[in-house]
Every structure is written in C-alpha cells, then in structure tokens.
Amino acid sequence: MEGDATAVICLRGTPVSPGLARGPLIIVADDTQSASREGGSAEEEAARMHAAIASASVELETLMERAGDDDAQTILAFQVAMLADPVVAEPAFAAIGRGDRAEDAWRATMRLQIRHYHEADDLYFRARASDLRDMRDRVLRKLNGVAATPIAPGSIVVATDLPPSRFLEIAWDGGGVALRHGSPNSHVAMLARSRGVPMLIGVEDADLCGHTEAIIDTDNAILVLSPDDKLAVDFASRQQGAEILRAEAERYLNVAAATANGERVQILINVADATELDAFDPAWCDGIGLVRTELMLRDANDVVSEEKQYQSYCRILRWANGRPVTIRTLDAGGDKPVAGYTIDGEANPFLGMRGLRLSLLHPEVFITQLRALARAALLGPLKIMVPMVTSPRELDRAGALLDGAVAALRRQGIGCARPELGMMVEVPAAALAIDLFEADFLSIGSNDLIQYVTASSRDSSPLAPLQDPLQPAVLRLIREVVQRAEAQGISVSLCGDMASDVRCIPALLGVGLRSLSVAPSAVARVKAAIARYRVNEPKE
Amino acid sequence: MTSESMNVGALPRARSCAVLTHEGGLHARPAIKLTQLAKRFESAVWIALAEQGPWTDAKSIARVMAMKTPHMATLYFVAEGEDADAATSALANLVESDFADDDNGR
Numbered sequence: 064m065e066g067d068a069t070a071v072i073c074l075r076g077t078p079v080s081p082g083l084a085r086g087p088l089i090i091v092a093d094d095t096q097s098a099s100r101e102g103g104s105a106e107e108e109a110a111r112m113h114a115a116i117a118s119a120s121v122e123l124e125t126l127m128e129r130a131g132d133d134d135a136q137t138i139l140a141f142q143v144a145m146l147a148d149p150v151v152a153e154p155a156f157a158a159i160g161r162g163d164r165a166e167d168a169w170r171a172t173m174r175l176q177i178r179h180y181h182e183a184d185d186l187y188f189r190a191r192a193s194d195l196r197d198m199r200d201r202v203l204r205k206l207n208g209v210a211a212t213p214i215a216p217g218s219i220v221v222a223t224d225l226p227p228s229r230f231l232e233i234a235w236d237g238g239g240v241a242l243r244h245g246s247p248n249s250h251v252a253m254l255a256r257s258r259g260v261p262m263l264i265g266v267e268d269a270d271l272c273g274h275t276e277a278i279i280d281t282d283n284a285i286l287v288l289s290p291d292d293k294l295a296v297d298f299a300s301r302q303q304g305a306e307i308l309r310a311e312a313e314r315y316l317n318v319a320a321a322t323a324n325g326e327r328v329q330i331l332i333n334v335a336d337a338t339e340l341d342a343f344d345p346a347w348c349d350g351i352g353l354v355r356t357e358l359m360l361r362d363a364n365d366v367v368s369e370e371k372q373y374q375s376y377c378r379i380l381r382w383a384n385g386r387p388v389t390i391r392t393l394d395a396g397g398d399k400p401v402a403g404y405t406i407d408g409e410a411n412p413f414l415g416m417r418g419l420r421l422s423l424l425h426p427e428v429f430i431t432q433l434r435a436l437a438r439a440a441l442l443g444p445l446k447i448m449v450p451m452v453t454s455p456r457e458l459d460r461a462g463a464l465l466d467g468a469v470a471a472l473r474r475q476g477i478g479c480a481r482p483e484l485g486m487m488v489e490v491p492a493a494a495l496a497i498d499l500f501e502a503d504f505l506s507i508g509s510n511d512l513i514q515y516v517t518a519s520s521r522d523s524s525p526l527a528p529l530q531d532p533l534q535p536a537v538l539r540l541i542r543e544v545v546q547r548a549e550a551q552g553i554s555v556s557l558c559g560d561m562a563s564d565v566r567c568i569p570a571l572l573g574v575g576l577r578s579l580s581v582a583p584s585a586v587a588r589v590k591a592a593i594a595r596y597r598v599n600e601p602k603e
Numbered sequence: 604m605t606s607e608s609m610n611v612g613a614l615p616r617a618r619s620c621a622v623l624t625h626e627g628g629l630h631a632r633p634a635i636k637l638t639q640l641a642k643r644f645e646s647a648v649w650i651a652l653a654e655q656g657p658w659t660d661a662k663s664i665a666r667v668m669a670m671k672t673p674h675m676a677t678l679y680f681v682a683e684g685e686d687a688d689a690a691t692s693a694l695a696n697l698v699e700s701d702f703a704d705d706d707n708g709r
Binding site: 137138140141144145147148149150151176179183185187191194358367368370563 | 624626627628630631632635638639660663664665666667669671673
C-alpha cells in the first residue's frame with residue numbers, strides 16, 4: 064500500500080451524529096508533546112506559566128463569545144473559570160519554585176486533578192476529566208509555542224479524540240469528524256449533534272499517509288479515504304437526495320399534519336427532560352404525548368420532592384401554553400433499575416416488577432407524584448398516564464389513589480384539579496381486552512408491546528429480525544385497540560419508536576391511528592410522511 | 604433556608620444553609636454561578652456539606668467542583684467580614700432558587 068495514495072480504504076466506525084460529509088482530510092495528531100529544552104530560572108519559568116495561562120484564557124473567552132449556544136458556553140466557561148482560579152495552578156508554581164520546567168509542572172499538576180475527576184462515581188463529574196484534559200492541552204500548546212493544526216472549513220477531521228474547545232474552533236461548513244476513541248455521551252458528540260456535524264467514533268485504525276480526501280457516511284457507518292469516482296458519484300447523489308428530503312421535511316415543520324387528502328393527524332412529542340423543550344417551538348406540535356418522569360427518582364432515598372416535581376410539571380405546562388400534556392407516572396424496573404425501589408435479582412425484570420406494578424408497591428412515592436400532578440393540572444390540560452397496566456383492577460387502584468390524593472389536597476386547602484387518567488397499552492393482556500379497562504384515554508407503547516407480542520427481548524440484536532414492527536401480529540393488535548377505543552369514544556395515540564419511523568407511518572395511518580407521539584427531532588419528517596399518505600388507498 | 608448572624612471576634616460572622624435541589628448536583632454551570640456570587644463579597648466565604656465542615660473556599664471553582672456535591676445535599680455557608688450577612692443570605696438564596704437568574708439557571 065506504500066505510495067499508493069489512490070487506493071480506497073473503508074474504515075468502520077460507530078455513528079453518533081448522523082449525516083454525510085465529504086472534504087479534504089485533516090489528521091489532527093497529538094500536538095502537545097514538549098520538545099526537550101533546558102529549563103530557565105524559576106522566575107523565567109513562572110513567567111512562562113503565567114503567560115501561557117493568560118493567553119489560553121484569552122483564546123477561550125474569544126471562543127465563548129461566538130459559541131452561541133448554552134452548552135458550548137458552559138463547557139468553555141468552566142475552563143475559563145478554572146484558569147482564573149489561582150488554586151488550579153498553585154501546585155505548578157510550587158514545583159516551578161523547586162526547579163521544574165513550566166511544562167512538566169503543569170502536566171503533573173493537571174494529572175492529579177484529572178485523576179480526581181476520573182475517579183468520581185458520578186458520571187457527570189467523571190466526564191469533567193475530559194474538559195480538564197482539553198484545558199491542559201491548550202495551555203501546553205502555549206507553553207510549547209506551537210499553534211494548533213489549522214483546519215480549513217469543510218474538512219473531514221480524523222483524530223484519536225477531539226476536545227470540545229477544539230471542536231468549537233473549527234468552521235465545519237459541511238465537514239465531519241471521525242474519532243478513533245470517543246463516547247456517544249461526550250461533550251464533543253453532543254456538540255456535533257446540536258450543530259448537525261456528522262460524526263463517527265471508535266473508527267478502525269489505519270495508515271492514513273498519502274490520503275488527502277475523505278467521506279463520512281453515517282448511513283453505512285464508514286469513513287472512506289480517497290473515494291474513487293464510483294463512490295464519489297454515489298455519495299453525491301445520496302447527499303443530494305438527503306438534502307431534498309431534509310428541505311422538504313423542514314417545510315412541514317410549521318404546518319399542522321394532514322394526509323394527502325386533507326385528513327388531520329394529531330402530532331404530539333415525547334419528552335424526557337424539560338430542557339429539550341428550549342429549542343422546540345410549541346407551535347410545531349399539537350401537544351406533548353409522553354413526558355417521562357424517570358429522572359425524578361435516582362434511588363429510593365432520593366425522590367424529588369412534591370414541590371420540585373410540581374415546579375417542573377408547571378414549567379412544561381407553561382411551555383405547552385394550553386396544548387394537552389400527558390405525563391407518565393414513574394416507569395422504573397425492566398431496563399431502568401432504581402436502587403432501593405426496584406426489586407434486585409429478578410430472573411426476568413421485563414416480566415417482573417415494573418411500571419405501575421412498582422408504583423402500587425410503593426404508594427408513598429406514587430402519591431407524592433399524583434399530588435404534584437393534580438396541583439399542576441390547574442395550569443392547563445394535564446393528563447396522567449400509567450405504564451405497564453395488565454389488569455383492570457390495577458387501573459382502578461391507581462384511580463382510587465388519585466381520587467384520594469385530590470381529596471387530601473382539597474382538605475388541606477391546596478389548589479388542584481383531578482386530571483384525566485389514561486393508560487399505556489403495552490401488555491398484550493391489556494391490548495386484547497382493552498374494552499374492560501375504564502381509562503380516560505389510551506396510548507400504545509409499541510416498543511414493549513412488540514417485545515411482549517414477539518416474546519423477544521428488546522436488547523437482543525440476534526432477535527431483531529423477529530421484532531419487525533410491521534408484522535401482521537403487531538399491526539392487527541394495534542388495529543384492534545384503535546377500533547375498540549373508537550367504539551368507546553376514547554382517544555388513542557401511539558408513543559413508541561414506530562411513530563417516529565417514517566417507514567411505519569403508512570401502516571399506522573392504515574390501521575386507523577390519527578394521533579402519534581414522536582421524538583421532537585422526528586416531527587418534520589413524520590409530518591412529511593403523513594402528507595404523502597392518501598387515506599383509503601391500498602396500503603404501501 | 605436558615606440564616607443567623609454572630610459576632611465572634613473582631614469581624615462579623617454569619618452562617619446559612621440551603622438544600623441543593625438542582626438536578627444532578629452542583630455541576631459546572633451552578634458552581635460557576637455560586638463562585639462568581641461569592642467573589643462579589645469582600646468577606647471570606649466558605650462552603651461545606653456538613654454543619655461542622657470541613658470548609659471549602661466558596662470563591663474557588665476548583666475547590667467547589669472538587670466537592671462533587673450530589674443532588675439534594677444540604678450546603679452550609681459561613682462568611683467572615685463586613686458584608687458576611689449579605690454574603691451568606693445571597694448564597695443560600697441562589698441555591699434555594701435553584702440558581703435562577705436572568706436565564707433561569709440553565
């Protein structure tokens with residue numbers, strides 16, 4: 064392969080931010096190695112240290128000014144604040160006083176602090192280790208007097224890892240990133256997603272010498288070096304196709320969803336954290352079909368207080384501004400264990416204590432949540448949805464607890480309203496006998512429904528072919544639920560991944576669904592898919 | 604939140620405490636706000652996770668972050684100086700309001 068720079072190489076990676084990108088290849092090597100150098104006097108070394116910190120701070124502040132979004136600003140503000148804190152460099156200056164070179168003193172000081180974060184139990188604090196490495200390297204480059212590798216706009220950047228502040232320095236303009244290491248939860252992955260920069264992590268190692276051009280293709284999870292004409296043409300046509308689809312979808316974002324022959328479809332969104340709503344205009348949807356509340360319980364000793372829950376529900380209702388908001392009560396268990404709350408050591412947690420079953424086992428936690436929800440219901444059309452309902456008795460018990468919570472609030476003179484109480488339809492026993500449940504509304508949880516109907520675990524990839532959402536067994540069951548709900552005059556929606564998958568839209572509309580709850584990022588494309596569908600046409 | 608003034612020795616001294624309801628704990632964003640607020644006061648200000656300390660300089664982001672304070676911890680503040688009272692109540696207010704300000708603490 065020596066010298067043959069035109070040979071195509073395809074390297075596999077894991078996509079963490081979707082897209083297609085093609086551009087000049089830039090390899091970012093570790094540029095923080097210090098050259099061997101005689102140290103100066105302690106005063107000279109201390110002055111170099113001060114100057115490097117000051118100059119790194121100025122760069123970070125400039126970046127911060129143009130960072131634009133809140134996440135990027137926090138990442139940079141943390142580094143700026145750390146560099147401004149004399150405590151950070153104190154041990155380095157002490158070592159310089161003992162005769163160390165500035166770069167060695169800085170490395171040793173930062174090594175200890177990075178390790179301190181790296182050893183944290185809490186994932187958030189552990190992730191700060193990478194911010195400190197980023198900060199360490201910027202100061203080291205200043206000490207070494209080297210500028211960071213310049214990166215032209217639109218480049219395909221290949222590196223072992225890319226620190227967030229480096230990412231923010233680059234004008235991406237259609238470029239992309241491929242990292243040999245990296246994690247989907249890293250700051251740089253998050254930034255790539257929010258800025259629409261295609262990114263692969265865990266890319267295979269290879270000799271990149273001689274290659275000058277590359278393609279990142281997250282559809283196929285590959286980095287292509289020196290693409291030949293055939294690959295380049297294929298890429299260009301796919302990129303054009305993707306661009307047309309994206310532009311088309313954007314046109315639908317602002318418009319109420321309707322089929323090709325004008326039948327209105329309600330589009331709701333799924334939300335796990337109120338901060339997701341910051342970037343989403345409520346006018347783009349008809350309300351919220353699923354608010355997950357699992358974030359409120361970390362362990363049994365750490366239940367978010369009624370007051371705190373009340374405030375976060377109020378924030379969501381104020382955002383919705385009169386649109387309906389369906390909040391699901393705590394859905395722990397299964398793949399979401401909570402220490403001291405869920406049951407340890409169950410042989411099959413998906414068939415064990417989860418969802419409403421656990422809420423009825425821990426009524427004190429459940430009642431706290433019901434109280435907060437009933438209070439927030441004064442602000443708008445809030446609906447309560449309980450997960451994993453199997454028998455009508457469970458729903459009746461939840462209803463009795465809700466009535467009790469409302470009565471207790473009224474006795475205490477606390478303002479509240481009794482919200483509608485609906486259920487997730489995800490257990491086949493409930494789906495098959497849905498007319499026996501006295502629910503105010505239904506929402507089909509297709510992810511669990513498919514898992515239970517096909518008796519195949521969601522987290523098993525060899526079983527994935529059995530879990531085709533479009534198979535007749537699943538669609539017949541959904542149709543059954545939709546028809547029964549219509550006959551009884553109660554509303555029904557679907558909030559699983561199927562609703563966000565444009566391939567499933569014709570089938571879901573075909574079985575009669577007229578309300579879908581989707582991921583915020585899927586709203587535009589789902590509306591576009593609905594607009595392509597003509598009711599009463601033979602199914603696609 | 605509780606707050607009290609004391610007058611031990613030459614300089615005024617004050618204490619306060621507040622429960623950290625911020626989701627996830629004392630992360631970078633709230634920690635930056637907390638240290639920036641502490642630095643606005645002339646008084647020396649300390650922060651701790653227990654009433655008896657150990658005490659940490661509340662003006663140092665490195666030291667405050669290193670506490671790795673979890674969600675729902677009680678934070679104790681002590682200040683010593685002419686504006687000690689104002690400092691401890693401002694800090695407790697900041698924590699209690701979930702770091703709310705012009706941008707809602709996010």
